[in-house]
Amino acid sequence: MILRKDGKRSRVICEHTKKLLFGLVLILGMSNASHVYADCMFQKGDHEWGILSGYGHNFPSTADILRGKNVTEDVQFIFLIPYWGKVIKEWNGCWSLEFITETFLTYAIQESKSRYAVGVTPLFQFNFKKVGRVTPFINLGSGVLYTNLDPEGFGSEFDFTPQIGTGVRYQMGHNRFLTLSYRFHHISNANTVHPNESIDSNFFIIGISVKK
Numbered sequence: 001m002i003l004r005k006d007g008k009r010s011r012v013i014c015e016h017t018k019k020l021l022f023g024l025v026l027i028l029g030m031s032n033a034s035h036v037y038a039d040c041m042f043q044k045g046d047h048e049w050g051i052l053s054g055y056g057h058n059f060p061s062t063a064d065i066l067r068g069k070n071v072t073e074d075v076q077f078i079f080l081i082p083y084w085g086k087v088i089k090e091w092n093g094c095w096s097l098e099f100i101t102e103t104f105l106t107y108a109i110q111e112s113k114s115r116y117a118v119g120v121t122p123l124f125q126f127n128f129k130k131v132g133r134v135t136p137f138i139n140l141g142s143g144v145l146y147t148n149l150d151p152e153g154f155g156s157e158f159d160f161t162p163q164i165g166t167g168v169r170y171q172m173g174h175n176r177f178l179t180l181s182y183r184f185h186h187i188s189n190a191n192t193v194h195p196n197e198s199i200d201s202n203f204f205i206i207g208i209s210v211k212k
Contacts, residue, residue: 040094041135041171042087042127042211048098050177050209052081056106056185058201071197073151077117079106081207085125098125100139104161110149117187119145121161133171137181140164145187153197156189167205179207 042048056077060070085100100123108115121143128136142162167181183205188198 042096044090046087048085052207054205056201056203071151076109094129096127115149117147135169138166155195156193175211181205
């Protein structure tokens with residue numbers, strides 16, 4: 001009977017020991033994960049390489065948000081945006097300013113006609129302090145664009161692209177990120193050619209990037 005009780009007691013002790021060890025491993029793992037993700041996501045001098053993709057659709061209207069008149073034809077965009085960025089300023093609390101250069105490549109559909117557009121866009125992006133693995137941001141910039149889009153009233157193949165956006169980055173790993181964002185995108189020739197009706201669009205974007 002004593003051996004049996006001792007045997008039961010040993011098994012109980014063994015089970016409690018296993019649970020304790022498992023708890024310690026779990027706590028250590030969580031502690032290590034929190035250490036990895038507690039650091040500021042973007043620090044001064046960091047470089048980022050990424051690629052964005054998404055869908056855009058203009059909102060045909062006689063009211064142009066930036067100038068006064070917009071094209072009335074339907075235009076859709078399916079685009080790819082490789083980019084490079086560098087953090088140029090950092091503040092206490094993990095706030096940072098990043099300079100980004102994007103290459104804009106798009107297949108466009110104007111009514112039922114296939115079109116294209118290629119361009120380069122420099123942006124400034126402000127990264128807010130992250131919450132868990134998520135870092136909100138806003139960005140603003142203006143680039144140049146060459147396109148064969150030709151809706152009525154759109155006056156030039158060479159255009160300018162002021163734009164503003166907002167979104168979030170989700171930290172998938174120590175240096176890997178998933179981006180989800182929205183951007184207001186404007187195309188016009190800045191009155192270098194007449195007429196100068198513009199194309200204003202909503203862009204919905206998803207992408208991945210790595211940081212070094």
